[in-house]
Amino acid sequence: MGAVSTPVRRPEDAEGDAAVLRRIRAGDPNAIDDLYERFRRPAFALARRILADDVLAEDVLQEVFLSVWRDPSAYERGKGSVASWLLAVVHHKAVDAVRREESQRRRQALAEEELILDEPVAARDVEDDVVTRLVSEQVRAALGGLSAPQREALTLAYYGGYTQREVAALTGAPLGTVKTRMLSGMRRLKQELGDAVADLTGGALGGAPAPEAGR
């Protein structure tokens, strides 16, 4: 616990994350404890949001951390931060789990909640950490800056684990429109978040058009 338990990533954390991953690659089992210290809370928050079940969420976390231990080279440098990679793996496995396990009722309830949400989920019981609050407010403001259909599409997919076709069915929009909304919504979010997300370039979210030729 202590200093590293903050769920939000500070810039200097990224170096520390990379160092922990190097130790995992070197076969140091203690490094998994350190990785867990760093990510347990955002990882758990995400998994339980998707699964709406603490036990299933913990199962997902166990699966994820064990898979990192088993094959740490699954993370490739140059493909973004360790944090975003790890949380993407958590998201992926939690969504797989929800598609397998979740009861229809719970899913239905979440979908309704998501659809009537005028604002993104408020981080009500976030601990009183200045950085946490700051970033969380930034994210909320950024989500608030999306059009309602963009926000709907992204929150259903990200927090709800719905596929594009399911989102289309739930929102009554054509599949092609949903795909476009997700891209434009992500572009907008990245723009709004600015410094709050790692500065990557070369992708479709950067606002730059596709490369002229070759690359």
Place this chain on the structure above:
Amino acid sequence: MTADHAPFDELAVGWALHALEPEDESFFAAHLAGCARCAATVAETSEVMAAMATDLPQPEPSEGLRHRIRAAVEQTEQVPARAAEPAAPADRPVREAPEPKRTEEQAPRWRRSLPRVLVAAGLAAIVGLGLWTVVLTNDRQDLQTTLAEQNAFMDQLLSDGQTMVAPLSHDGQMVAMVVARDDAVGVVPAALPANDAETSTYVLWGLGEGAPDALGTFNVERSQMKLQTVGSEPTGLDGFTGYGISLEPGHQAPPIPTEIVAQG
């Protein structure tokens, strides 16, 4: 290439969100392996997603989880580090398409217990068809009902335990599926016509070497992707080499089926 690439930009975001349909997913996986721009888009999207994860209440997982993970790590060997560059981007789990292995002694191939993923993949295709039919009606209420039914159906099929799925056909068309689990057997009346429950009943038969064995009766209100439990015979299902469905007068299964309407 700018204009041509727009669909891939969209797919890259859907991929990062793990929200692509199976067909889009395999299509895009092939493209991603050789596209630096899409790799960057996936990475960018993942960064934004990570930021979205912070907009959530951040409770502590239970203290036991740390110990469970540590214990599992102690018992797990690491895979050898990759010597060279991996052939494909491996920064996220990719849904694998396992090569179906079939051997002679496993007579009808569906009789084998299917891994859940495989069942899901096969059914997703079927369910997808059903959904599109409804999409054409363009009725939002219908859509949501269908979606709900289909999700419930998948949940039922994929709940714990091993599931075997047998398609039953009539005139070359799949009209129903038999779903056999350890503890129960059910039918999905995908395209079986509705019967008059007052005067008739469908009967599910286990077909094997001996006489057909009536496993249970059921009625169809309408053709749908809904799993109806038919019987709960805990044993004996392995003895059958196939299943059949007949439509019978009355409410009871006769000793032998009068007319088989679906078989497989």
